[in-house]
Amino acid sequence: MSWSQLFFYVFAVLAVIMSLMVVTxxxxxxxxxxxxxxxxxxxxxxxxxxxxxxxxxxxxxYAGGVVGLIIFVIMLVKxxxxxxxxxxxxxxxxxxxxLILVVEVAFVxxxxxxxxxxxxxxxxxxxxxxTEAVGLVLYTKYLFPFEVASVLLLAAMIGxxxxxxxxxxR
Amino acid sequence: xxxxxxxxxxxxxxxxxxMVILACGLLLVDLFIPKDRKRVVGYIALAGxxxxxxxxxxxxxxxxxxATTFSGTFVLDRFALFFKEVFLFTTGITILISLKYxxxxxxxxxxxxxxxxxxxxxxxxxxxxxxxxxxxxxIETMALSVYVLAGFMKFDHKCxxxxxxxxxxxxxxxxxxxxxxxxxxxxxxxxxxxQVAAVIKEKGLAKNPLLVLAMFMLAAGLGLExxxxxxxxxxxxxxxxxxxxxxxxxxxxxxxAAFAALVRIFYHxxxxxxxxxxxxxxxxxxxxxxxxxxxxxxxxxxKRMLAYSSVAHAGYILLGVLAANQVGVQGIxxxxxAYAFMNMGAFGLVIYLRRENIVGDxxxxxxxxAQTHPLLAVIMVVFLLSLAGIPPTAGFVGKFxxxxxxxxxxxxxxxxxxxxxxVVALFYYFRIAKAMYMQSPEPLPQLSPGRGLVLALxxxxxxxxxxxxxxxxxxxxxxxxxxTFMMFLS
Amino acid sequence: MKDAYWPLxxxxxxxVGFGVVAVLxxxxxxxxxxxxxxxxxxxxxxxxxxxxxxxxxxxxYVVALLFLIFDIEVVFTYPWAVYFxxxxxxxxxxxxxxxxxxxxxxxxxxxxxALEWE
Numbered sequence: 200m201s202w203s204q205l206f207f208y209v210f211a212v213l214a215v216i217m218s219l220m221v222v223t224x225x226x227x228x229x230x231x232x233x234x235x236x237x238x239x240x241x242x243x244x245x246x247x248x249x250x251x252x253x254x255x256x257x258x259x260x261y262a263g264g265v266v267g268l269i270i271f272v273i274m275l276v277k278x279x280x281x282x283x284x285x286x287x288x289x290x291x292x293x294x295x296x297x298l299i300l301v302v303e304v305a306f307v308x309x310x311x312x313x314x315x316x317x318x319x320x321x322x323x324x325x326x327x328x329x330t331e332a333v334g335l336v337l338y339t340k341y342l343f344p345f346e347v348a349s350v351l352l353l354a355a356m357i358g359x360x361x362x363x364x365x366x367x368x369r
Numbered sequence: 370x371x372x373x374x375x376x377x378x379x380x381x382x383x384x385x386x387x388m389v390i391l392a393c394g395l396l397l398v399d400l401f402i403p404k405d406r407k408r409v410v411g412y413i414a415l416a417g418x419x420x421x422x423x424x425x426x427x428x429x430x431x432x433x434x435x436a437t438t439f440s441g442t443f444v445l446d447r448f449a450l451f452f453k454e455v456f457l458f459t460t461g462i463t464i465l466i467s468l469k470y471x472x473x474x475x476x477x478x479x480x481x482x483x484x485x486x487x488x489x490x491x492x493x494x495x496x497x498x499x500x501x502x503x504x505x506x507x508i509e510t511m512a513l514s515v516y517v518l519a520g521f522m523k524f525d526h527k528c529x530x531x532x533x534x535x536x537x538x539x540x541x542x543x544x545x546x547x548x549x550x551x552x553x554x555x556x557x558x559x560x561x562x563x564q565v566a567a568v569i570k571e572k573g574l575a576k577n578p579l580l581v582l583a584m585f586m587l588a589a590g591l592g593l594e595x596x597x598x599x600x601x602x603x604x605x606x607x608x609x610x611x612x613x614x615x616x617x618x619x620x621x622x623x624x625x626a627a628f629a630a631l632v633r634i635f636y637h638x639x640x641x642x643x644x645x646x647x648x649x650x651x652x653x654x655x656x657x658x659x660x661x662x663x664x665x666x667x668x669x670x671x672k673r674m675l676a677y678s679s680v681a682h683a684g685y686i687l688l689g690v691l692a693a694n695q696v697g698v699q700g701i702x703x704x705x706x707a708y709a710f711m712n713m714g715a716f717g718l719v720i721y722l723r724r725e726n727i728v729g730d731x732x733x734x735x736x737x738x739a740q741t742h743p744l745l746a747v748i749m750v751v752f753l754l755s756l757a758g759i760p761p762t763a764g765f766v767g768k769f770x771x772x773x774x775x776x777x778x779x780x781x782x783x784x785x786x787x788x789x790x791x792v793v794a795l796f797y798y799f800r801i802a803k804a805m806y807m808q809s810p811e812p813l814p815q816l817s818p819g820r821g822l823v824l825a826l827x828x829x830x831x832x833x834x835x836x837x838x839x840x841x842x843x844x845x846x847x848x849x850x851x852x853t854f855m856m857f858l859s
Numbered sequence: 860m861k862d863a864y865w866p867l868x869x870x871x872x873x874x875v876g877f878g879v880v881a882v883l884x885x886x887x888x889x890x891x892x893x894x895x896x897x898x899x900x901x902x903x904x905x906x907x908x909x910x911x912x913x914x915x916x917x918x919x920y921v922v923a924l925l926f927l928i929f930d931i932e933v934v935f936t937y938p939w940a941v942y943f944x945x946x947x948x949x950x951x952x953x954x955x956x957x958x959x960x961x962x963x964x965x966x967x968x969x970x971x972x973a974l975e976w977e
Contacts, residue, residue: 246864256934264927271920303582307555312579314558314568327941334942337935338950342377343439345935345953347494347506349960350389352928354487354510356964357396358517359924360973361480363917376949393963400970 207247214240227273231266238262249323252330378438381445384425384453385493391417392486399479407479408468411821414482415464418489422457425450435853437499441561444499448698448854451846452496452629455705459622460489462713462825467614469819470720474522474612481521485618488514492626496633501550501560504630508546511623512539512594519611519619531610538603539593546590552583553638562638575641584646587634588653594627597687598657601680605668608676613723613730616672617716620679625705628683632690632701636854643693650691655786658684662793671719672730674797675712678756681794682708685771685787692774698851699844700770706843707763707836711755714829718749721818721826735801737810746805748830753798755833758791762837766844921973932961 217237224230238261245254307313326332337345379386395417399410428450435446464482471481491510498504516539520532554560556579557568574580592600608616635646661681668674686704689697722729739746755764768791775784836843900907939946939954946953968974 252938255937260927260930260934264923264930268920268923268927271923275917275920307579310578312577313555314572330938330941334938334946337938338942338946338953339375340440341442341502342953343382343442344500344502344506346956346960347503347510348935349932349957350487350490351506351510351513352931353393353960353964354484354491354513356925356928356968357480357484357487358513359921359928360968360971361478361484361517362520362523363921363924364971364973389960393960396967397963397970400967 203247207244210240210243210247214244228270231269231273234269235262235266238266250329252333375440377440377443378436381436381438382443384421384428385490385497387417387421387424388486388490388493391421392483392490395486396480396483399483402479404477407471407477410479410482411464411468411471414486415461417486418457418461418464422454422461425453425457433853441563442500442503443497445497446853447850448629448633448702449497451702451850452625452705453493455625455709456489456492456496456622458706459618459625459709459713460485462709462717462829463614463618463622465821465825466617466713466717466720467612468821470612470614470723470822472819473723476522476612478521481518484514484518488518488618489622492622495626496629498630498633499562499637501553501562501565501634501638504634505547505550508590508594508627508630509543511626512543515615515619515623518615519607521612521615525610527610528612529610531607535603535607538600542590542593542600545586549583549586549590552579552586556580556583562634565638566640569639569641575644580639580642581645584635584639584642585649588631588646588649591627591631591634592653594623595631595683596624596676596680597653597683598660598680601657601660601683604680605673605676608679609670609672609730613672613716613720613728616676617713617720620675620712620716621705621709624679624683625709628686628690628701628705632698632854635690636693636698640693647691647693650687651780651783654684654687654691654783656684657681657687658787658790662790662797665797666793668797669732670730671732671735671801672716674732674801675715675719678794678797679712681790682712682756684790685768688775688780688783688787689771691780691783692771692778694774694778695848695851695855696770696777697774698854699847700767700774702847702850703770703840703843704767706847707755707767707833710829710833710836711752711762711764714748714752714826714833715756717822717826717829718745718752720822721745721816724816732800732804733811735804736808738805741810742816748826749805750802751830751833753802755837757795757798760837761834763833763835763840763843765837766840770844770847918976925968925973928964929961932957 214237217233217240220233221230221237224233238257242254242257242262245251245257323329323332326335391414395410395414398413399407402409428445429447432445432447432450435444437444463485467481471477488511491507491512491514493507495504495507495511498507516532516536519535520529522528550560553565556574556577557565559565559568569575569577569580589600593603596604608620611619635643639646658681661677661679661684665674665677665681668677686701689701689704691697692700719730722734727734735749738749751762755762758764758768760766772784772787775787896902935957936954939950943950
């Protein structure tokens with residue numbers, strides 16, 4: 200086993216443990232903290248797989264931004280309600296669906312159903328690295344989706360302001 | 370090493386570019402318009418939509434062949450143009466019927482119109498997407514705007530609840546859709562529809578389980594906006610809670626956009642999976658129209674009734690998708706224009722009945738309308754006849770085309786079921802007519818519609834009748850649409 | 860895996876190790892003579908009153924949301940920046956269009972007063 204494989208498995212196992220902590224903690228704020236750790240572990244596995252840009256996005260947007268939002272939401276709701284207990288049996292359904300997903304992923308990889316598009320690592324090295332490789336397709340082939348994304352974010356921003364700002368109309 | 374970026378053919382995206390400029394401009398202009406004069410924002414939006422509509426229509430003659438740009442991620446063909454006109458028409462009518470309604474509801478935010486334009490832009494991108502990523506981004510732009518519009522009256526609890534339900538279900542389904550797209554990428558190594566189709570053909574992947582799973586997920590993802598079973602249960606709550614002009618809008622435009630995307634993906638991307646998706650859509654079609662019509666029978670609220678009726682109509686339109694022939698696409702295209710006329714009209718009537726303290730969406734609000742406002746009652750009857758698919762209305766012609774396409778493709782049982790459903794539908798449409806003509810009116814405050822609403826009702830009413838009696842112009846446009854679209858296949 | 864990440868792992872280990880060692884050393888070596896003032900959260904300053912978990916203003920949320928959206932915008936500029944030289948003038952125009960839309964967002968947000976504290 201090479202070093203990179205070792206690191207991959209260490210961080211993958213850590214990510215699974217952190218994710219389990221997220222769903223088993225009683226206090227929402229603790230779940231949020233473990234979510235940050237889980238995201239950082241994901242980012243580490245991305246680095247092992249040579250996807251540095253994705254790792255950076257994972258830390259910046261998810262661990263930084265999205266969890267920040269989640270924490271704000273937790274702070275917005277009443278303080279007495281922060282201790283959450285599972286009182287219904289939905290976890291059985293969730294566990295079932297998760298099991299199906301695991302079986303599906305195993306099936307996909309063992310069944311060799313995935314179309315392998317050539318030597319990805321080689322292509323990336325040719326472009327000069329992962330970030331450059333993303334730039335190569337994002338700003339040439341996927342130029343249109345890139346520009347549409349800005350419009351999508353604009354619509355999201357208007358929505359956020361219209362719905363969350365209380366005093367706009369009054 | 371310098372990369373040469375292929376210069377995209379920007380002339381094909383002129384309508385979209387105009388729309389972005391219009392929407393952003395409107396957003397900024399709105400900052401300087403005082404609260405009591407937001408009507409002006411609506412007028413600007415309407416004028417802009419008309420301009421974009423004319424510019425889009427000017428492409429029609431040039432687009433006998435489909436043209437792609439942006440490395441094949443964006444396609445402009447007559448199919449896309451036709452649907453873009455449906456969206457722009459619907460948006461225009463929605464703006465007209467909103468002007469007065471917003472004043473009654475005391476909504477004084479100009480963002481309302483800007484969001485509607487962004488929603489239209491999203492749909493325009495959606496129907497022109499030749500790449501699943503573009504289609505997804507279009508869907509998201511549309512959906513995010515629609516969620517906010519559905520919850521625009523944020524001090525009304527029913528409205529907020531409706532928007533929240535819509536939003537939660539929408540983001541969940543959006544995740545499923547995205548997962549379906551990644552599965553397609555995994556199985557074929559591309560997200561571009563033409564390449565997906567080529568790889569499936571070349572490597573004989575038609576029975577690949579990943580692709581079949583992806584097909585289910587794409588159907589689910591688009592099925593939410595289409596409001597087809599089993600993803601229809603949000604529709605009644607959202608239709609009832611949302612501002613009525615937005616209800617009218619949601620019932621037509623996003624449904625048309627999702628159908629267009631579904632047809633493009635299923636016909637141009639995974640057409641070799643036809644045996645599989647035919648089984649899936651057959652079941653969905655049968656269930657959707659039956660559930661829609663039977664549940665509509667039991668509704669007392671007109672907005673809810675029309676919600677279930679729109680579910681049923683999604684079922685009829687699925688007949689055209691199933692048929693997978695030229696008449697089917699022609700039928701879908703024609704039906705959406707007809708559906709835009711009659712459904713916008715029916716919801717317009719509900720807005721007409723909106724008075725202080727009365728929402729106007731209960732069947733009892735229609736009591737005796739024939740005595741107090743005979744002309745209004747006649748127009749409503751036209752819309753109801755069209756929705757029920759009775760000549761001489763546009764709805765009849767559309768339904769006829771869809772049924773003909775399905776018969777041509779050999780779906781006899783399904784057409785029989787659809788015909789049976791149309792009979793069931795007569796009962797609940799007739800209930801409104803009965804309330805208008807056979808019951809005496811209750812003393813109610815005077816109606817005071819805006820001029821915009823009257824204009825909108827006249828336009829859609831005239832069109833419903835005109836294209837019912839003389840469908841030829843619209844029919845030949847729909848035929849050209851279907852022709853170039855199916856040509857792509859062979 | 861690239862060799863370039865060994866220093867990163869070293870720094871990570873050093874950082875964690877320093878924290879652990881510092882805490883351990885102070886608990887092991889430090890004298891323990893507690894008194895009420897030493898045990899209070901702030902030795903100088905006002906004693907905290909009530910629960911730290913009190914409800915927030917929704918305005919914080921709006922600010923966080925604005926942050927997130929602009930954060931995503933910044934993410935798009937990373938691959939552009941490393942690839943900028945090869946993209947040339949056209950690449951610049953691409954980004955100008957992208958940023959122009961964000962400029963519209965910014966003007967709108969500002970003009971709407973979403974950045975003002977209510």
